[in-house]
Amino acid sequence: GDSVTQMEGPVTLSEEAFLTINCTYTATGYPSLFWYVQYPGEGLQLLLKATKADDKGSNKGFEATYRKETTSFHLEKGSVQVSDSAVYFCALSVWGGSQGNLIFGKGTKLSVKP
Amino acid sequence: SAVISQKPSRDICQRGTSLTIQCQVDSQVTMMFWYRQQPGQSLTLIATANQGSEATYESGFVIDKFPISRPNLTFSTLTVSNMSPEDSSIYLCSVIGEDGYTFGSGTRLTVV
Numbered sequence: 550g551d552s553v554t555q556m557e558g559p560v561t562l563s564e565e566a567f568l569t570i571n572c573t574y575t576a577t578g579y580p581s582l583f584w585y586v587q588y589p590g591e592g593l594q595l596l597l598k599a600t601k602a603d604d605k606g607s608n609k610g611f612e613a614t615y616r617k618e619t620t621s622f623h624l625e626k627g628s629v630q631v632s633d634s635a636v637y638f639c640a641l642s643v644w645g646g647s648q649g650n651l652i653f654g655k656g657t658k659l660s661v662k663p
Numbered sequence: 664s665a666v667i668s669q670k671p672s673r674d675i676c677q678r679g680t681s682l683t684i685q686c687q688v689d690s691q692v693t694m695m696f697w698y699r700q701q702p703g704q705s706l707t708l709i710a711t712a713n714q715g716s717e718a719t720y721e722s723g724f725v726i727d728k729f730p731i732s733r734p735n736l737t738f739s740t741l742t743v744s745n746m747s748p749e750d751s752s753i754y755l756c757s758v759i760g761e762d763g764y765t766f767g768s769g770t771r772l773t774v775v
Contacts, residue, residue, distance in 0.1 A: 583764070592755070593769075598763065638706070649694050649696075649711070651708075652708075656704075656705050
């Protein structure tokens, strides 16, 4: 079935370091891809999304490109801040029939040290 | 995008009791999803609730344990029945609107 595999955490970086969180997916259809962020004690927020191959989603300095050839949607940020400390979830949705829910990866906890 | 009001935000319950979680959406939506997030884990879909039909449950989740109501296009409830400590989790509802997926703020349940 459809699934998402993302890089195991936790990831600890110093402020202004470069961030990559890897995400790959398996889907039978043509999924939309998402990154969600969960700050400590808060709910789930959409960070960015891409709906078709070669689309690039971006928000708050984060970027991810939908790569169909490698079935990947890696999250990147050029210079992380302490305020980026959170858990990041990669997710996909495949529409069709009665489906439409999101399938999530296991999450990657990011800690950024000053 | 749709706005979801989910309550309660947290609760501490005795084992063997039941808790009903409510989600109210500010617009009409066809599909509503209920997820569980166990401590330190990802989100797992419990069921999909469509108005006017019975909820569709994922493998490992049954209606007797997690009964769902969907009386109209803006409201749904999830009940966690006969609770045990293993049910301690965050429960979230989600909808698909014109702008994509929206999540409720979650219900943090602790069973003692």
